[in-house]
Amino acid sequence: MIKFPKGFLFGSATAGHQIEGGNTASDWYRFEKIPGNITRNQSSEISADSWNKWREDLELLKKTRQNAYRFSIEWARVEPQKGKIDKKAIEHYRQILLELKQNKIKSMVTLFHFVLPDWVSRDGGFLNPKTTEYFVNYCTLMGKKLGDLVDLWVTINEPQSYALFAYVQGLWCPKKKNLYLGLKIGRILNKAHILVYKKLRTIVSNPVGIVENIAIFEPLFNNFADRLFTRIVNYLATIYFIAPVSKYIDFLGINYYYRVHLQHKKPIYHFLSRKKSDAGWGLYQKGLYKVIMENLFWRKPIYITENGLADEKDQKRPKFLSDAFFYTYKALKKGADVRGYFHWTLMDNFEWTSGYDLKFGLFDIKRQPRPSAQIYANLIKKYSRD
Numbered sequence: 023m024i025k026f027p028k029g030f031l032f033g034s035a036t037a038g039h040q041i042e043g044g045n046t047a048s049d050w051y052r053f054e055k056i057p058g059n060i061t062r063n064q065s066s067e068i069s070a071d072s073w074n075k076w077r078e079d080l081e082l083l084k085k086t087r088q089n090a091y092r093f094s095i096e097w098a099r100v101e102p103q104k105g106k107i108d109k110k111a112i113e114h115y116r117q118i119l120l121e122l123k124q125n126k127i128k129s130m131v132t133l134f135h136f137v138l139p140d141w142v143s144r145d146g147g148f149l150n151p152k153t154t155e156y157f158v159n160y161c162t163l164m165g166k167k168l169g170d171l172v173d174l175w176v177t178i179n180e181p182q183s184y185a186l187f188a189y190v191q192g193l194w195c196p197k198k199k200n201l202y203l204g205l206k207i208g209r210i211l212n213k214a215h216i217l218v219y220k221k222l223r224t225i226v227s228n229p230v231g232i233v234e235n236i237a238i239f240e241p242l243f244n245n246f247a248d249r250l251f252t253r254i255v256n257y258l259a260t261i262y263f264i265a266p267v268s269k270y271i272d273f274l275g276i277n278y279y280y281r282v283h284l285q286h287k288k289p290i291y292h293f294l295s296r297k298k299s300d301a302g303w304g305l306y307q308k309g310l311y312k313v314i315m316e317n318l319f320w321r322k323p324i325y326i327t328e329n330g331l332a333d334e335k336d337q338k339r340p341k342f343l344s345d346a347f348f349y350t351y352k353a354l355k356k357g358a359d360v361r362g363y364f365h366w367t368l369m370d371n372f373e374w375t376s377g378y379d380l381k382f383g384l385f386d387i388k389r390q391p392r393p394s395a396q397i398y399a400n401l402i403k404k405y406s407r408d
């Protein structure tokens with residue numbers, strides 16, 4: 023019988039700004055108000071209203087047999103103004119954590135998921151050397167206030183995506199288009215991670231890790247130039263980010279979404295896979311097995327912290343989900359120390375510059391299930407040993 027190890031986490035991942043609604047003190051809230059930044063000028067104003075409806079979210083987890091939940095704390099909620107801590111916001115997150123604990127659902131908490139308090143952003147964001155200090159202070163406070171309840175800590179979500187979209191491609195706040203700045207932000211975030219890691223290690227007893235976006239990069243043509251270009255991109259998007267922090271993590275979180283084919287002449291993504299998500303991303307779940315196996319190199323426990331697809335009609339998600347279990351199991355059988363799988367995402371939400379157009383949820387934004395919600399529950403039942 024196929025079973026995952028005892029204690030394996032089967033969950034969903036979300037992010038505060040994408041589901042809570044009303045994160046008014048954040049830089050994204052300001053950014054969304056500027057016409058042209060978001061598709062059809064949609065905003066996160068209400069989103070899934072999880073700030074008020076988080077109990078319903080936990081019901082969805084329970085209904086689908088999930089034993090883990092990854093969500094983020096919004097720094098802008100906790101410290102809406104410089105040095106002014108909102109105790110009620112901290113209490114709010116404590117309530118969620120308490121309720122998770124009561125329901126025996128493990129928590130994985132992300133401290134930075136792309137969104138800054140606006141006062142930080144206006145002051146230069148992470149390019150301002152003071153920001154790292156403020157970030158460490160905020161994370162330390164979270165460690166002290168929530169450390170008794172959080173099972174797994176994530177310092178930063180996908181430093182490479184933040185660097186790419188906000189500082190290289192100029193799509194996200196603060197809309198810079200500069201490769202050098204992107205690499206610089208990468209270095210700064212890594213340094214911030216290491217400082218937070220060292221600090222949290224003295225405050226909390228549970229594991230602290232980082233989450234990286236790891237794609238499969240392949241050359242479009244099998245010629246020297248494309249192969250070389252692919253290696254460079256893989257280095258810059260993956261190794262450059264993971265290597266410096268690899269000694270300062272208790273686990274590695276992997277977000278895996280797609281395979282891209284690269285061509286040196288036109289340095290753009292080509293999604294060649296026959297099957298594509300609504301976002302046009304090439305679906306290639308075999309890549310999940312590959313990224314797990316390739317990243318055993320770091321000798322750290324691995325969590326798949328995000329894996330999912332935009333599929334409004336839910337036509338491709340069922341197979342995508344069963345493939346996720348198949349390939350994770352295959353890696354486990356080869357001895358990989360994988361400890362959990364978090365699907366992205368629990369319910370439809372504010373998908374950054376695409377607004378609500380891309381639907382990644384097992385449930386829709388009104389929390390109505392897609393068929394995949396039950397399929398996920400059945401897969402968990404089949405594979406879980408607990």
Ligand code: BGC
Pocket residue numbers: 037040179180183235277328366373374382
């Ligand atoms: C991010 C999420 C995002 C998802 C789908 C991940 O890179 O962490 O915030 O919604 O991709 O685009």
